[in-house]
Amino acid sequence: MTKNGNSLDQRTFDKLSRLYIIALSTVALSVIISQILIRKHLNAQQSDSTVINIAGRQRMLSQKLTKEAFLLSIISNQEKRVKLKKEFKQTLQLWESSHYALQKGNDSLGLPGNNSAVIVSMFKDINPSFNAIREVSSLITKSIENNPLTSNLEFEDELKIIQKNEQIFLLKMDQIVNQFDLEAEEKVAWLRNLEMVLMAITLLLLLAELLFIFWPAAKTVKNNLSELLEAEKKAKKMAFDADVLSQAKEKSVKELRALSRAMDETLLFARISPDGIVTHMGNKFSRLFKFSNFNTNVLFSEVLSIHENEQVIIDDIVSKHKKTGWQGEVKATTKNNIEVWLEMSIIPFSPTDDKSELLIIASEITSKKAGQIEIERLTKASFEEKMSQQKTISSKIIENQEKEQNRIAKDVHDGIGQMLTGLKYNLESIDISDMDKTAIKIEHLKELTSKIIKGVRTATFNLTPPELADYGIVPAITKLTQELSKLTGKHIVLYNKTDFAERLDSLSEINIYRIVQEAINNAIKYADSTHIAVSLSHSKEILSIVVDDDGKGFNPDKVKNIKNGEGGMGMTFMKERIKYINGRLFLNSEIGKGTRVTLNIPLV
Secondary structure (H helix, E strand, O other), rough: OOOOOOHHHHHHHHHHHHHHHHHHHHHHHHHHHHHHHHHHHHHHHHHHHHHHHHHHHHHHHHHHHHHHHHHHHHHHHHHHHHHHHHHHHHHHHHHHHHHHHHHHOOOOOEEEOOOHHHHHHHHHHHHHHHHHHHHHHHHHHHHHHHHHOHHHHHHHHHHHHHHHHHHHHHHHHHHHHHHHHHHHHHHHHHHHHHHHHHHHHHHHHHHHHHHHHHHHHHHHHHHHHHHHHHHHHHHHHHHHHHHHHHOOOOOOHHHHHHHHHHHHOOOOOOEEEEOEEEEEEEEHHHHOOOOOOOOOOOOHHHHHOOOOOHHHHHHHHOOOOOOEEEEEEEEOOOOOOOOEEEEEEEEEEEEEEEEEEEEEEEEEHHHHHHHHHHHHHHHOOOOHHHHHHHHHHHHHHHHHHHHHHHHHHHHHHHHHHHHHHHHHHHHHOOOOOHHHHHHHHHHHHHHHHHHHHHHHHHHHHHHHHHHHOOOHHHHHHHHHHHHHHHHHHHEEEEEEEEOOOOOOOHHHHHHHHHHHHHHHHHHHEEEEEOEEEEEEEEEEOEEEEEEEOOOOOOOHHHHHOOOOOOOOOOHHHHHHHHHHHHOOOEEEOOOOOEEEEEEEOOOO
16 A cells, blocks of 8 residues: 555556546547538539539530520421520529539539639630520520511521630630539648648658557556566565474465365366376366376377367467466367366466466366357357348349340330331432422421430430439429329329428439339239329428329238348348438238338438
8 A cells, every 4th residue: 555545556557547637638539520520621612513413514504505506597387487586595593503603602502602713714704605506596586576477587597606706615615614513623632631741641640649658558567567476476485484483384375275175166277287287186076077186197189188289278278378378269079978178277387486386277168168159159140041032132123224234225225226217318318309209207206306315205204304413302202193194094193282392312313213213113013903192291390102002912021031032132122222211111011902101211
């Protein structure tokens, strides 16, 4: 004990506690600062992809605007001209609003408007071409609005202006898109450098903690241990001297013998020489391994096991740890060929200065070890089962992706591809000298072009509907129900009960759309339903979507077992998708009473 009443162990523990708290707090603080800096930079980069996408879209819109302007100049039918004029006006408005949003920012489009000086200069350079196209396009629109039968020849000058400036606009818009992309890459490069700097700072902190905290702490512990060992050595010497000089030696010997007998009967206790020869073995040890203390020159390993490999392991443990001591688990086998697990400690012991022994103290843990082995076996089996299940799901996902790609390729080849081939041959066969046949072929080409456009739109809708990216989940589901109702003849309706119109993040919207699409397709394919209702409602915290059908229903338990790839993959994909967005999915069905699929998605 020290003067102030605290033990050496307590003082050492308190000092080490303070040092470790300082070290861990420093590391934690550096990690928190690193995360704050990285997240701040990532937040500033969230809008980069949106800016690049909208800037790239401007090229497409300018081309579309030019195409529609030329179509307006060649169409003489009043009804078609008015309809095309409406589309032309919408394209012009979107093109114009996007152009201004890229320069000044727009919250609804996710554009910050904080452009660099280079991009501001590039926009100033492109604006004359933009204004020229915009003014001429507005003039064409007003002319048709005032007089739908305006002569096509009146637009020749405007078309020349559009054609001239459209090429300049495309070229300079390419440069702007490339500059946006370059600046985004520079931000990413800066973030990488920041990460390297933060990692270097963290490593320096760890090195400093090693040099100024952990290493001094280790030296303190080493010194304390040295003091304790020295004290132990002095205590042994004092005890030995006391036994030699004290008249109470006999009493002490008797007490030791009594203690030895108690250990023999209650513990697995033995004493062996440093080379592994048994000098004494307790009664409980002897009864367990059928050993007699009258046997001499018997190796401890031969007593514990009848198997050579186990004997080699035990001999190796004794040989390696006869000076330092050891504690661990050992497998043994009795002479009756019964496996026994021991939790064993080897303690170096010196009864005199010129003699050393090893004390063996063990306890039988066979039942406990059997339980551990069984737990490990069950854990491994469960893991292998989950891995097998995941492999089945992955293979099905790949298989479905391949089927979808093959279907799209077939649609493009058999439908759009053949129509484009027909369009090419018809264009090549036009004889300008025969105006009557040329007019007939042009009408046919218009119909063929409309079919091609419809085919492209259908293929695009099947991949990812444009309404989803442009307007959000509600317009996308509305379009889905309308299209599927037309294609299948089913009565499919959407009820937006709470007029939900919010936009969610893109990951949530695409997963919600795919789950609803899967639920409706299942009702169409398997339920033999005539009416399908999609109901949408929301509160402050949850968006709820319910898909009901009046089909034949089924037993939900039959789709739960997918361990061997037996069905239920559609439901599995739906559950996997709902996990991605932290939502919940409920399936209720009864044979003859239809099916209900419910999605609950958190909004906060």
